[in-house]
Amino acid sequence: VRLRLEIILSPLSLLPPFSLFQFINKSSQRKAVVATLIRNLHLLDKQVDTMTPEQVKQILPVLSELDGPLTSMAAATLTQDINIVNITHDKIQHLYYIYSVISILLIAMCITLGLLMLRQNNNLRRAHVRMKTLANDLQASKEKLQVQNRRLQYDAYHDSLTGMPNRLSFWQRLQEIVNQVRPYQGCAVVMLFDLDSFKDVNDTLGHDAGDKLLQDLASRLSFFRKTSETLYRLGGDEFAMLSYDLTEEMALERANVIREKISQPYQIYDAQINIDACIGIVISDGESRTDYLYKCADLALYEAKKEGSGHVQIFRPGMLQRLQENKSFEDDLLQALAHDEFKVYYQ
Structure with a gap:
């Protein structure tokens, strides 16, 4: 069951x-x-x-x-x-x-x-x-910009025709020299010179010949670039040289070397050109005003040109006094003329 x-x-x-x-x-x-x-x-x-x-x-x-x-x-x-x-x-x-x-x-x-x-x-x-x-493009642009900046900086401080340092570089270097010699009571030396009869070259042979003359002159004076003394083109046919701690005799010697280099004949195209230069010199002797030093050197150059072609003059305080006297006399003449204070006598 x-x-x-x-x-x-x-x-x-x-x-x-x-x-x-x-x-x-x-x-x-x-x-x-x-x-x-x-x-x-x-x-x-x-x-x-x-x-x-x-x-x-x-x-x-x-x-x-x-x-x-x-x-x-x-x-x-x-x-x-x-x-x-x-x-x-x-x-x-x-x-x-x-x-x-x-x-x-x-x-x-x-x-x-x-x-x-x-x-x-x-x-x-x-x-x-x-x-x-x-990044590569930026690097290339950066390098290109650096090259352009260096070129612009060079152009800002150099004369485009001769390649010499220009007026801006002159003033900058003059201030540096003044600051450099001030602590030990040294002296700055400023020389200004321009070319005699340079205008005649431009008028007779043309401005191209004048430019070629300035370039040849800059090439002749290039030996100064190897020393502490530097030449500058301030404009036109006006040049300058800066140095420091020179005696009057040493400054005159430098000026005569420059003048002799300049006075050698130039072969410009098919023409032989003879020019000379007048030079004005100032030695700071404790003076630190750069514009005043330039004014004194320019006054010495004026006195050298008064004496004739190829002369060199060192600034003396009497030059400034005579300039002031002449300026005062000139102002007096203008004032007298304005007030009709002249009388004409016939003999």
Whole structure:
């Protein structure tokens, strides 16, 4: 009897206890069959050891009546298991589809991310190339600007025709020399000179010949560039030389060397030109006003030109006094003329 029941009820053992309980409770018929089965089994367990063959034959029909319902329950259990398997299979298949879509999306995202990274790398590489090109252009522009600045600075302090230092450089260097010699009571030396009859060269041979003459003169005097004494072109045919700590004799010697160099004949195109120069010299002797030193040198040059071509003069205080007297006399004459104070007598 037990073996038969185990065979019939074996499909029910496939369900977990809780699921089996739910399965039985879903149907009142199943609950009744199970209750009848339990009741008969309890009765059978109590009497099995004392039952006679006749009693066994009597209970077998009762148990046989449960074969159909129990078989139906077992079949229903199998059907439910199959449904659960099918539902689970559908869920697994649905999850498989979801996971497949997610996997495809992840693969697509990885590919997209890779493409974006590749594009970004290309953009970075192009940006690096552009930055490198820009840096090279900036460096080239910087070097070009530095060259232009040096050229502009050179042009600002040098004469474009002769290449000699110009008036701006003259004033700057004069101030430097004055500041340099002031602490030890030294002296600055200023020489101004211009060319005699230079205007005649321009008038007779043309300005091109005059420019060529100035260039040749600058070339002759280039030996001064190797010393601490520097020559300057102040404009036109006016030149200057700056030095320091020279005695009057040494200053006169330098001036005569310059004049001798200038006075040598020049071959300008097909013409030979002879010119000379007058030179005015001032020695500072404690004076620190650069404009005053220039004025004194210019006055000495004026006195040298009064004496004739090729003369050299050193500034003396009396020159300034005479200039002031002449200026005062000139002002008096102009004032007298304005006030009609002249009287004309005939003899």
